[in-house]
Amino acid sequence: MDYFSVIKRGSALALITVLLISFSDQQSIFASLALVNSGLDFPYTQAKLVHCRETANEPCLKTYQRVKAAKKSLFLGSREQALRMTLDTISTECAKEQTNLQENLACSGAITALYFFPTQQDDMSIRSFLENTSFVSLQCVASNGSMWLLNRENKSAWRDWITKSSLSTEAQTTFLSFLGMQSDENLTINHLDDSAPNK
């Protein structure tokens, strides 16, 4: 028996398994983060979270904990890794023809996660990504809710970028409208991490 060949095949299978598991975990993290904008029971505001606690609303508290845990998982590595994982997920999940709910949620969750990266350095990475990503991904970012634009440190740089971008006129108008809004401190997305505020 060619033991070397068996070991080689075994190693390859193990590597594929590890990759599949981590891909699945990644999808699961972003699908959970999508609950911020898609979860029926997610406490969207701090006032709602307080009400959920007062009334022992189990589905609400469970959904909140799930989103909190997903954010924690996203930031287990470095901040740069977290942003890279987010952009990679937009690139893979949003560009493909989505065949199931989990893929749809992973795409919208990754777009929601851009909210966690508001600094000017983050912005440069995000803009560079948007300039180089596929048209499908770009349109998906434009049409999947733009809550993340509320949380930008340098809004004027985004205004310049949007007006010069290849986005449709309608998408540009929507993006600019979101940029004009203020993020509400009362939103629960601002309070998912006890140690590090998003802003």
Next chain:
Amino acid sequence: MPNKNFVILIGGPGLFIDCDPKHDKTWLNYIEPIRKAADDDLYGKAADETMHWFVFEPPYMNRWTDDSEITFYEGVEKFFQDAELHGVRKRAADAVASKGATNYVHRMQQLAASKGIVYHGLKAPDDFWSGLAKFPDGSISRVWYSGHAADVGLMLSLAHDNECTPVSTTVIRTLDIPTKKSMIESKIDTSTNKVSKFYGCGTRSFAEKWHQTFNVPTAGATNSVTFAVIANPGNNVLNLIENTPTPQGPPVWTTFP
């Protein structure tokens, strides 16, 4: 002569599945209160108002497919559990078929036609905005909603993810309202005292933003509402939705201004 348009947006049910028996035991949840309100003259319709139902159709088509047939697997499962679940679904579909309708969407079209209401079938959430934009300037007297909702917005359908958490990927977000201002503002009759009412859980924030953006009176629920009242609606189903407490307390129906 009618020259105003009163629009009711009707969201759809999720599938009735055993891991979430709390939601949508019947497909009728969001259309029945609106139908009953028409029958009981609860719209307070003015002589110059034309009624429009904007029905988000995809969930009704999915639900029909799921309800109208008990699959082989469900038939086997029925012997062990959920016999009532499958029975309720099938009976609802059979009741609709017995009225000569080919599916739930067709039944709603029949209902609208019988009441002189203009029926519009929506395929995507944005069809709501584009539908409103088609009306003449100053002609929309009010907008109502009946369906799933949360503080984030009006959830036009409901699905369940891998952990059976209820989710919606077809949301008209509260945050979207100001971004549609330039598209819709001219269509709204701002001189009206007719209240735009949003029937769903946590619709208060949507109602407040609608009021702030379009400067018309609105109302919504701060907390959860229950559509289970359609089982015993009495003579004012809307009043029941606005006031019936849930395990999370009273809905706290709030008006703006």
